[in-house]
Amino acid sequence: MNRAGPIFPRKSALAIRIARHLSLDRDEEAALDLLEGAPQKLTPGEPLLTAGEPAVSLFVVQQGWLHLSNRLPDGTRQILRFHYPGDLIGTSSIPWHHAGATLTAVSDCIVTPVRKGDLGRLFARHGRIGGFLYAMAAAEAVAMGDRLTSVGRTDALHRLATLLLDIRARLRSTAGGVVDTIELPLTQTDIGDALGLTKVHVNRTFREMEKRGMIARAGKRVTLLDDAALIAFTGFVDRYASIATDWLPDEAGLR
Amino acid sequence: MNRAGPIFPRKSALAIRIARHLSLDRDEEAALDLLEGAPQKLTPGEPLLTAGEPAVSLFVVQQGWLHLSNRLPDGTRQILRFHYPGDLIGTSSIPWHHAGATLTAVSDCIVTPVRKGDLGRLFARHGRIGGFLYAMAAAEAVAMGDRLTSVGRTDALHRLATLLLDIRARLRSTAGGVVDTIELPLTQTDIGDALGLTKVHVNRTFREMEKRGMIARAGKRVTLLDDAALIAFTGFVDRYASIATDWLPDEAGLR
C-alpha cells in the first residue's frame, strides 16, 4: 500500500452504490463527485465521532468496518450496528447539533467527510438521490429492528448465529461474490456488546456452535457450515440484497 | 363524534409537524396538501400492514397509537417502536415491494395513506421536505438504538422506567404541554414484547416500581412521581424534543 495518498477507487463507494440502484444523469453524478471531502484514515479502535460531541459532518465509509455504539452511565456499552464500505454514517448527528451515538473504527478504515450543509443542498437540488438515501436509511432501520428482535426475544445461540448471517450478508452485498468464510476483526467483547451478552458467554456460545457443527473457526476466521440449516434455525432474512427505487421518478419524471 | 366523516384538523398532523420545523413556501404547502389520501379508521388490535404483504402506501398517523412489530418463527413477538400522531409510518416497506414489519393499531386510530410514488415525487420536487423526513427518520433510528441499548444492557427495572419516560417524552412533543400522567392503552403483554420481557415479569416490575415510589398506578393510568430521579436512574435522553433543520437550505438557497 502506498502511504503517500489514499488508494481507493476515484469513485466514492457511496456513489458506486447509488449508481448501482439508480441511473444518474450528468448533474447528479457531478453533485456526487463534489459531495465528499478529503479521505481520512483510521486505525482499529480509533473513535471517529463521540456521542455528545458537536458534529458538522457525516462520513462515507470507503474501506474497512466501523461500529456505532451507545454507552450507559455505568460504563457498559451497546453496539447498535456495524458499517461497511458504501455506508453513509454519522446520520445520528443529522437531527441535532451533537452526535447521537459514537462511531469507532473496527479495522483499518478510510472515510470521507460530507458536510451537513452539503448534504442539505444535495437533498434540495437532487431529491431523487435524497430519496435513495431515505430508502437506504429505511433498510438500515429494518435491519436494526431485526437486531432488536434477536436481542429481545432469542437466546445466545440464536443471536450469534443471526449476527454471523447478518455480517455475511453485508459482506456479500459489497463483495459481490459468494462469501462463506468471514474474517472477523471483532473481539468477543465486541460481539457481546452487539448481542447484549458478556464476552464469557459469547465464548461459550461459539464453542457450542462448533460442537453442534454449525460453524468452524480458525483464528479470527469463521466458516458457516450449513447455510440452509442456519437460516432455518434463525429465520434470518437478508435485508441488504436489494433496495427498490421504482417509487422514485426516473429522470424524465422530474419535470 | 360525527360518523359522517373524519373529524380532525383539516391540516395533516404530518404537515403540521413539518411546518413547525421548516418554514414552507406556497409550493411546498400545496404539495403536502395533496400528498395524503382519504382517512382510514382502525380499532385497537387491528393490523394496518402485515410483514411480507405487498405494500404500495405508507401512512400518516393522525390520531391514536400504533406499534411496529416483528414475529419470530416460534410465534414470539418483538415490538420495535410505537407511533404517534404526526409520524410517517410504514417506511419499512420503502426499500422493498413488501412490508418489512407489521403495523398494528394500539388504540382507536385515524391514518391517511401516502402512495409510494407520491412520496417519490415529493422527494424529487421538494427535496427540503425530503431532507426533513430524512432527519425525522434519523431521530427515530437513534430512539430505536436507545431501545436496543436498554434491552441489550439493562435489567427489567431500567427498561420499564426508560420506556415510560420515552412514551411520556413523545406525548409531550405532540401534546405541547407538560404531561406527567400517562394513559397507557398497552397491555402488560405489549409492554413485555417491547422490552424483551414476559408479561409476568412486567407485572412484577410495575409492582416493584410502585413499591419504590417511582410511579403510581390507577387502572391504565401511570404517573411518574419523581422525574429527576427517574432520569438520573435511567440516563434517559429525550430524542424528540427538537429536530435541527439548519443543515437544509432555506427557500432562497434553493437556487
Next chain:
DNA sequence: CGATCGTTTGATTCCTTTCAAGGCAGGTGG
C-alpha cells in the same frame, strides 16, 4: 521477555422465565 489484550474454562449466583392458578372486569347471551 515482561506486559497487555483477548480467549478459554470452572464454579457460583441471580435475574428472568416457565408453569400454575386465582382474581377481576367487561362483554355476551339467555
Next chain:
DNA sequence: CCACCTGCCTTGAAAGGAATCAAACGATCG
C-alpha cells in the same frame, strides 16, 4: 338482569440461561 366467558392482571414456586467472579492460557508488542 345475571350467569358465563374471555382477556388481562396478579401472585407463588421452581427451573434455567446468562452474569459474575476467578484464574489460567495464548498471542502480540515494544
